[in-house]
Amino acid sequence: MNGFERAALPLKAIRALRDRGPSYAWHKAMRRSFGRWPSIKRRLLYADPRTYWTLRGGDEYFREQEGQPARSARAHWMAERIAAYAPTSILEIGCGYGKQLRALRARVSCPLVGLDFSDSQLQLAASYLGDVADFRLVKGSGDCLPFPDRSFDLVLTSAVILHNPPPVAERIREEILRVGCRWAAHNEDLDTTYNRYGYDTAAWYVARGYSLAEKGPIPVDPAGPPSQFSVAQLCRS
Ligand SMILES: C[S@@+](CC[C@H](N)C(=O)[O-])C[C@H]1O[C@@H](n2cnc3c(N)ncnc32)[C@H](O)[C@@H]1O
Structure with missing residues (x-):
């Protein structure tokens, strides 16, 4: 952080407080603190992911994410890969x-449904996707999906x-097996930080006897966290 950025910090804090209230300002300050103590940071900041x-x-x-060209390249690369499986419906x-x-x-x-448990993310999705045809947004939790089997x-x-x-991650994977028909596609990073647990999702499918249609790093974002893109064949008749 340079001197100018340091000087701008109190201003940013005041703006955060004014625009989104004390919980957000506290949250933002914590995110920028305790960098060297990820386990303390996790306890303080990530006790409840929702x-x-x-x-x-x-x-x-939104601005942070959209300001990173590598993120966009990754989204397009994944969309290409997923389209290659000619899915007839997709849940994200x-x-x-x-x-x-x-x-x-x-x-x-095909029909597209997006589910998330964060109101703020879903609100933004509704406006960001305002000009996109034919999609549905659902509020819900990945570990208890509000959809019938398959x-x-x-x-x-x-x-x-x-x-x-881990226990919630396991329920999410089980829910994917329940609501999915042919394919489960994942981009899940392998590293661990204060808000990332890092799972080998491909290995999870293999250990349960599912075969992988593909698995590997995402080539368009080599500087990002160690990523894994995998597609498992759910293969049920
Ligand atoms: C890093 S963002 C990724 C968003 C999007 N998948 C993308 O690639 O741009 C993680 C998102 O997953 C959502 N999320 C995390 N755990 C969830 C869960 N158990 N149920 C529903 N949404 C969850 C968060 O609210 C957040 O919007």
């Missing part, structure tokens, strides 16, 4: 503000399971 993502979502997060669990849904809609014509041909998560502690 609260975290409700405070984290919003215009500032943890759709955030809809970046992946937008990239997908440019490549597939509702979607392909279920996608992109940087979502990794944000949940």
